[in-house]
Amino acid sequence: MKLYKGLIEATVQSLQHIFSDKQQADRVVERLLKSNPKWGARDRAFLAENIYEIVRWWRLIKFSAHLEKVTQSADFWKIVGVWQIIKPEHLQLETDNILPDWEEFADIDLEKVLIRYKEGLKTRKIAQSIPDWMDEVGEKELGDKWEKEITALNHQAPFVLRVNTLKSDLKSVISIFGEDKIETVPEIPNALVLKKRQNVAGQEGFKKGFFEVQDAGSQLIPPFMDLHPGQTVIDACAGAGGKTLQIAAILENKGNIISLDIENYKLEELQKRATRNGVKILSTGVIKSEKTIKELIDKADRLLLDVPCSGLGVLRRNPDTKWKLQPTFLATIRNTQWHILSTYSKMVKRGGKMVYATCSLLPSESENQVTRFVMEFGDKWRLIDERRTSTADEGYDGFYMALLERIK
Numbered sequence: 001m002k003l004y005k006g007l008i009e010a011t012v013q014s015l016q017h018i019f020s021d022k023q024q025a026d027r028v029v030e031r032l033l034k035s036n037p038k039w040g041a042r043d044r045a046f047l048a049e050n051i052y053e054i055v056r057w058w059r060l061i062k063f064s065a066h067l068e069k070v071t072q073s074a075d076f077w078k079i080v081g082v083w084q085i086i087k088p089e090h091l092q093l094e095t096d097n098i099l100p101d102w103e104e105f106a107d108i109d110l111e112k113v114l115i116r117y118k119e120g121l122k123t124r125k126i127a128q129s130i131p132d133w134m135d136e137v138g139e140k141e142l143g144d145k146w147e148k149e150i151t152a153l154n155h156q157a158p159f160v161l162r163v164n165t166l167k168s169d170l171k172s173v174i175s176i177f178g179e180d181k182i183e184t185v186p187e188i189p190n191a192l193v194l195k196k197r198q199n200v201a202g203q204e205g206f207k208k209g210f211f212e213v214q215d216a217g218s219q220l221i222p223p224f225m226d227l228h229p230g231q232t233v234i235d236a237c238a239g240a241g242g243k244t245l246q247i248a249a250i251l252e253n254k255g256n257i258i259s260l261d262i263e264n265y266k267l268e269e270l271q272k273r274a275t276r277n278g279v280k281i282l283s284t285g286v287i288k289s290e291k292t293i294k295e296l297i298d299k300a301d302r303l304l305l306d307v308p309c310s311g312l313g314v315l316r317r318n319p320d321t322k323w324k325l326q327p328t329f330l331a332t333i334r335n336t337q338w339h340i341l342s343t344y345s346k347m348v349k350r351g352g353k354m355v356y357a358t359c360s361l362l363p364s365e366s367e368n369q370v371t372r373f374v375m376e377f378g379d380k381w382r383l384i385d386e387r388r389t390s391t392a393d394e395g396y397d398g399f400y401m402a403l404l405e406r407i408k
């Protein structure tokens with residue numbers, strides 16, 4: 001594709017916001033596209049894809065560009081230029097005609113870039129573009145599985161919808177997009193994969209709440225909770241409520257859902273989404289202190305603990321996590337997870353069930369927390385089932401879920 005200077009300039013500025021100003025990549029892209037409504041679909045796709053792919057392959061590009069640090073505007077231009085050379089579809093072209101004759105690209109030597117790129121491919125942490133510490137933790141915790149998972153997590157995620165059965169059905173949503181543009185997912189009855197990424201938020205069907213955007217792996221979690229209409233369900237780390245909405249659909253709007261979080265703005269977003277989705281059984285509450293939890297002791301038939309985590313299982317969607325996550329955060333978040341699991345579990349009534357879930361690949365955030373819980377609270381709880389999804393083997397985001405029953 002011919003490179004347009006305006007688009008490359010916008011890419012450079014966006015990367016500066018992400019790496020120098022530490023802004024979130026998805027917000028930067030969203031703002032960029034919103035503030036330039038005149039750009040056509042092709043330009044928008046080019047920008048979003050280039051920015052995300054450069055964030056994903058940042059270390060490999062930096063290495064290929066022979067850059068120690070990327071701080072000045074000229075460094076960012078070089079990064080964008082080098083990416084044009086090593087991006088897979090251009091590597092296949094075997095042409096030396098990739099970069100336009102712009103002064104910003106003047107010191108990029110294609111031959112040198114390709115030699116350095118090939119050298120980088122020999123070392124996993126450079127080839128897969130991850131920080132040293134992440135490669136060490138991944139290898140230590142996952143052994144041989146690490147390489148194939150991190151490789152799979154470096155591909156663009158599929159674009160998955162969940163049909164909202166409170167307002168629509170599979171057939172109707174398929175007909176909105178056209179049978180040739182969408183695929184079903186055999187294991188997940190209400191999941192649909194759009195073959196081509198598109199902005200669905202502006203569509204009538206979305207505004208009417210007929211479907212939501214939700215990864216297939218995430219859609220496996222609410223059905224894992226053994227839900228039945230009429231139950232009282234607490235979603236204790238609800239965020240903006242992707243899973244709350246699905247729980248409401250499984251309950252057929254019968255029963256009660258109490259969605260909690262420590263962040264009020266997320267619950268406000270959930271309320272808006274719930275209205276759009278036709279959810280009638282939801283109340284929300286901000287967790288300000290332990291009091292909120294104490295008031296709900298023994299109240300829940302089902303509890304979902306979709307705990308905060310490293311997010312290593314969803315790197316396909318949030319590649320900037322690679323560069324923002326710090327090893328010290330892992331220790332802190334494990335403590336938070338343990339606190340949530342050991343104290344919030346009291347909200348489940350006797351005979352009730354809870355699901356502990358993470359979007360992390362690491363056993364230390366997932367299996368090991370549940371093993372510890374069963375060791376310490378085995379007189380009251382039993383583990384019924386566990387599941388881990390694999391991006392490499394199944395194509396879903398990397399989730400972990402454990403179903404536990406309160407027996408006493």
Ligand SMILES: C[S@@+](CC[C@H](N)C(=O)[O-])C[C@H]1O[C@@H](n2cnc3c(N)ncnc32)[C@H](O)[C@@H]1O
Pocket residue numbers: 236237238239240241242243244260261262263266287306307308309336340
């Ligand atoms: C993995 S996200 C939840 C995603 C959400 N369940 C969904 O399906 O969209 C974890 C959430 O836990 C919240 N959180 C962090 N610490 C918490 C705590 N101590 N108690 C409850 N929620 C917490 C975060 O604000 C975040 O929204």
